[in-house]
Amino acid sequence: MATKLNNKEFKPMAGSNKSSPAKAKRQSSRKPEASFKKGTTDRKRKRTESGHAASPSKVLASDNKDPQPSAKKSRTREDLHEAKQIWEALRAMKDDKPNRSGKASSGQKVSAKQQKDEMVGKLYGMLKGRVYELCRRHDTSRMVEWLFKLGNEETKESAWAEIKPHIQELTQDKYGHFVIMELLANKKDRYASETVDHLCKVAAALMSNVFGADTLDYAYQVVANRHQKDVILADIMHGKQRELLAASLPKLSRMNNKSATSNEHGNHQNNQAQEIKAGPKPVFQFLLDLAGETFASTLREEACRVLLGYSNKPQILKYSVIHRALWEYLSTESDTKKQAEFVAPFEQNAPHLVHTKEGSSFVVRMILLSDAKS
Numbered sequence: 001m002a003t004k005l006n007n008k009e010f011k012p013m014a015g016s017n018k019s020s021p022a023k024a025k026r027q028s029s030r031k032p033e034a035s036f037k038k039g040t041t042d043r044k045r046k047r048t049e050s051g052h053a054a055s056p057s058k059v060l061a062s063d064n065k066d067p068q069p070s071a072k073k074s075r076t077r078e079d080l081h082e083a084k085q086i087w088e089a090l091r092a093m094k095d096d097k098p099n100r101s102g103k104a105s106s107g108q109k110v111s112a113k114q115q116k117d118e119m120v121g122k123l124y125g126m127l128k129g130r131v132y133e134l135c136r137r138h139d140t141s142r143m144v145e146w147l148f149k150l151g152n153e154e155t156k157e158s159a160w161a162e163i164k165p166h167i168q169e170l171t172q173d174k175y176g177h178f179v180i181m182e183l184l185a186n187k188k189d190r191y192a193s194e195t196v197d198h199l200c201k202v203a204a205a206l207m208s209n210v211f212g213a214d215t216l217d218y219a220y221q222v223v224a225n226r227h228q229k230d231v232i233l234a235d236i237m238h239g240k241q242r243e244l245l246a247a248s249l250p251k252l253s254r255m256n257n258k259s260a261t262s263n264e265h266g267n268h269q270n271n272q273a274q275e276i277k278a279g280p281k282p283v284f285q286f287l288l289d290l291a292g293e294t295f296a297s298t299l300r301e302e303a304c305r306v307l308l309g310y311s312n313k314p315q316i317l318k319y320s321v322i323h324r325a326l327w328e329y330l331s332t333e334s335d336t337k338k339q340a341e342f343v344a345p346f347e348q349n350a351p352h353l354v355h356t357k358e359g360s361s362f363v364v365r366m367i368l369l370s371d372a373k374s
Helices: 021-028 056-063 068-092 112-127 131-135 141-150 153-171 176-185 190-201 210-223 226-238 242-278 283-308 320-331 336-352 357-369
Strands: 003-005 008-010
Touching: 068 112, 068 141, 112 141, 112 153, 131 141, 131 153, 141 153, 141 176, 153 176, 153 190, 153 210, 176 190, 176 210, 190 210, 190 226, 210 226, 210 320, 226 242, 226 283, 226 320, 242 283, 283 320, 283 336, 320 336, 320 357, 336 357
Parallel strands: none
Antiparallel strands: 003 008
């Protein structure tokens, strides 16, 4: 291509790769790239994940990273993998036979119980300090269950100290509630009673969670004594009236203690016969008497609100503790019209109430209060 300059025509030579004068001038005016400061070594530009070159500042920052976090994660994975192998070996062992080796770490032959104690101790050593967070994982929560199933008293006490402050959170967790179930399964162990004591304090909150409600009802039916059952019922029916509950619990405890003392002095059979004939006195009526005329109506309204909130939740209405709460509330209401208004929302879920004594009594009363169409 010809270029005119001062009325003269210049033609580039054939096969020449030289650039134009203007382009050469621009290239000569460019500044040289800034070099690293004196004392630093030459570094090659590293490529980022996107494929672009990283800046020198990023290169320096990446070179100064501490490799410890990745090493800790690697060690944690290795520990959990080894812990899982120990747990699998414990599951495979029979009650009266050791595993294939039949030897302890010292090389001497041991019995199955001794070998289990050693393996459980080694397992807890790998889980120690992380028991609470491992309870909330589907694979490691089963390992924690076996600590309470086969561990000695020292191992159980150490694991319990880590779990105890988080009873409510674990009871409402998808995997953690299985650990709480394991604690409740051994009723002779003191940890079962202490776990129920913790559940009594948060019964109302647990009923709003499917895992918590299931665990609470299991504790109510299988593990809890009479006083603990009364406290669970009181906690649920008080709802948001926590000040009334705090004032009533000490008197409720004294009432149960007097009843227990009278049974120890030879009146157990007579009291039991009277209780079967007339039925136990409703705890809700006792709580209304404690509240007095000033707060009895407030407590009744709150209990009604709480129980009506379960009327459209069949998964909650299947629990025995709710059946008892419904029957006690209905038993303390003398107005027939108010009784009919209370039972009406539960008609559609009546099949979920008939498998317990209190629930079937509630359904029978519901039928009597309903009209012919219902």
